Amino acid sequence: MNPDPKNPDPGFAPEELFWRARIFDSLSYPSVVIAPDKSLVGANKKFYETYKLTSKELLGKKCFQTFLYKDTPCNSDDCPISKVIKNKTSHSYTIKHQYKWEERFFSPIFDDDGKVAFVISSIRDITRTKSLEIQLIGVREFISRVMYSSASAIVAADRQGNIELMNSVAKELFGDYNGGEGKIRHTEQLYPPGKAKEIMKMLRNEKIGGKGKLIIPRTTIVNARGEEILVEMSAAIIYDDTGEESATMAIYNDLKDKLKVEKQLKYTQQQLAQSEKMASLGQLAAGVAHEINNPLTGVLFYASLLLERKDLDDSAREDLSYIVEDANRCKNIVKSLLVYSRSTDSNKNIVQINEIVEQGLKLVRDQKKFRNIKIVRYLPDEMMLINADTNKFNQVIINLVINAADAMDGSGKITLNTYKDKLHKKVFLEIKDTGGGIPRENLSKIFDPFFTTKEVGKSTGLGLSIVYGIIEEHGGKISVKKTGAKGTSFIIEFPLYVPQDEGPVMCNPNM
Numbered sequence: 001m002n003p004d005p006k007n008p009d010p011g012f013a014p015e016e017l018f019w020r021a022r023i024f025d026s027l028s029y030p031s032v033v034i035a036p037d038k039s040l041v042g043a044n045k046k047f048y049e050t051y052k053l054t055s056k057e058l059l060g061k062k063c064f065q066t067f068l069y070k071d072t073p074c075n076s077d078d079c080p081i082s083k084v085i086k087n088k089t090s091h092s093y094t095i096k097h098q099y100k101w102e103e104r105f106f107s108p109i110f111d112d113d114g115k116v117a118f119v120i121s122s123i124r125d126i127t128r129t130k131s132l133e134i135q136l137i138g139v140r141e142f143i144s145r146v147m148y149s150s151a152s153a154i155v156a157a158d159r160q161g162n163i164e165l166m167n168s169v170a171k172e173l174f175g176d177y178n179g180g181e182g183k184i185r186h187t188e189q190l191y192p193p194g195k196a197k198e199i200m201k202m203l204r205n206e207k208i209g210g211k212g213k214l215i216i217p218r219t220t221i222v223n224a225r226g227e228e229i230l231v232e233m234s235a236a237i238i239y240d241d242t243g244e245e246s247a248t249m250a251i252y253n254d255l256k257d258k259l260k261v262e263k264q265l266k267y268t269q270q271q272l273a274q275s276e277k278m279a280s281l282g283q284l285a286a287g288v289a290h291e292i293n294n295p296l297t298g299v300l301f302y303a304s305l306l307l308e309r310k311d312l313d314d315s316a317r318e319d320l321s322y323i324v325e326d327a328n329r330c331k332n333i334v335k336s337l338l339v340y341s342r343s344t345d346s347n348k349n350i351v352q353i354n355e356i357v358e359q360g361l362k363l364v365r366d367q368k369k370f371r372n373i374k375i376v377r378y379l380p381d382e383m384m385l386i387n388a389d390t391n392k393f394n395q396v397i398i399n400l401v402i403n404a405a406d407a408m409d410g411s412g413k414i415t416l417n418t419y420k421d422k423l424h425k426k427v428f429l430e431i432k433d434t435g436g437g438i439p440r441e442n443l444s445k446i447f448d449p450f451f452t453t454k455e456v457g458k459s460t461g462l463g464l465s466i467v468y469g470i471i472e473e474h475g476g477k478i479s480v481k482k483t484g485a486k487g488t489s490f491i492i493e494f495p496l497y498v499p500q501d502e503g504p505v506m507c508n509p510n511m
Contacts, residue, residue, distance in 0.1 A: 175224025212237035360397025407435030
């Protein structure tokens with residue numbers, strides 16, 4: 001049986017026809033009934049009100065004239081009405097007309113034989129929803145651009161801890177955890193064992209940074225290779241509209257460069273403090289040396305005159321010899337103080353560092369001390385010029401070599417190595433021994449004047465202080481490169497002298 005809207009089926013009671021019509025008119029969306037020939041045969045009240053049409057203006061027109069606002073039919077393959085009739089299933093699509101977005105639903109109306117007799121179409125205005133969707137997409141794209149252009153590593157995960165997002169900096173910092181095909185990566189892999197749970201516990205503690213917020217100045221993460229990295233971290237819990245946890249995110253900054261700067265700053269501050277301390281002590285030493293020198297000269301002079309007398313008994317002569325011996329020892333200390341205070345004249349020349357290293361080694365007097373010590377030289381033939389006072393530089397070599405020998409108790413190996421950095425115009429001298437090393441608590445005091453670990457009377461404690469002063473006078477630096485049970489390495493840095501006619505120094509990659 002094929003129903004005809006213009007000729008209602010007499011099988012329907014008037015009451016049934018009434019409520020069927022009322023149901024159609026009560027639909028909240030504008031709706032029309034379309035015949036298989038695509039002509040409009042009916043519309044509900046909402047449709048007429050929305051589009052300001054009368055039944056005479058609508059009924060009998062083709063659907064494409066109403067829905068597509070054109071006079072030609074649409075392609076039969078794309079026509080939703082054709083699809084509904086052919087497949088006997090509902091179909092929908094979204095269209096934009098001018099500034100208005102519409103979502104159109106097409107559903108079949110079957111006759112008693114199961115054939116599609118009519119198609120009912122409802123139109124829903126989704127302009128506001130679409131506008132919000134476009135805004136949301138824009139916000140997401142903006143947030144995405146912000147995240148991926150950030151200089152900090154950003155990681156986001158769902159409430160189960162599965163990683164959902166890593167920006168390029170995070171992938172570089174951690175390694176691409178999402179790169180493994182078919183593998184789900186978890187936030188616990190980003191930290192040492194147990195650390196992820198500890199962070200979540202702190203995030204949920206409102207007394208630490210506030211609810212769902214956490215800033216950790218320094219913590220440890222683990223990258224994909226299992227390497228631990230020190231980072232600065234800020235984390236947050238993302239809540240949904242109901243206040244439930246929906247995700248987490250964290251921002252990381254690698255502290256490698258910051259720690260490097262801090263270490264260099266600390267070293268510079270130590271060097272500055274050491275220089276200020278040495279300068280103050282140098283002034284004091286110079287004053288003390290000059291004040292002692294005059295009476296000391298008198299003691300030596302008169303003691304020597306007394307020793308020349310023929311009428312002295314042996315005991316008196318012995319006592320005077322002790323006086324002269326101790327006075328001479330004091331004289332040597334005064335001499336060292338004057339060197340330390342840099343009150344002696346300086347005579348600098350352009351010299352080859354290897355030549356004065358060799359010269360300094362020849363001036364070491366106490367050869368018995370080096371009987372069981374092997375001295376190894378690594379002095380390349382290339383030119384390494386410095387502007388130095390040869391006599392003072394010899395004193396540096398002698399003091400450091402003797403210190404190295406004392407550290408080995410007369411048995412071991414001393415290695416001297418010179419090299420240069422053309423790019424930064426530096427010359428380096430390393431002196432390494434095989435002794436027992438310097439205790440950690442003494443490292444900050446080894447260049448202090450009068451500091452010594454030797455027995456009283458065996459050392460003035462001025463050796464390394466004098467070395468430090470001479471090297472600073474030459475615009476250089478000295479430090480302990482390495483110390484431990486296998487020995488100690490001192491490294492000395494001097495400015496490389498470059499003759500003016502040689503032009504700029506170029507970096508040699510094969511250096």
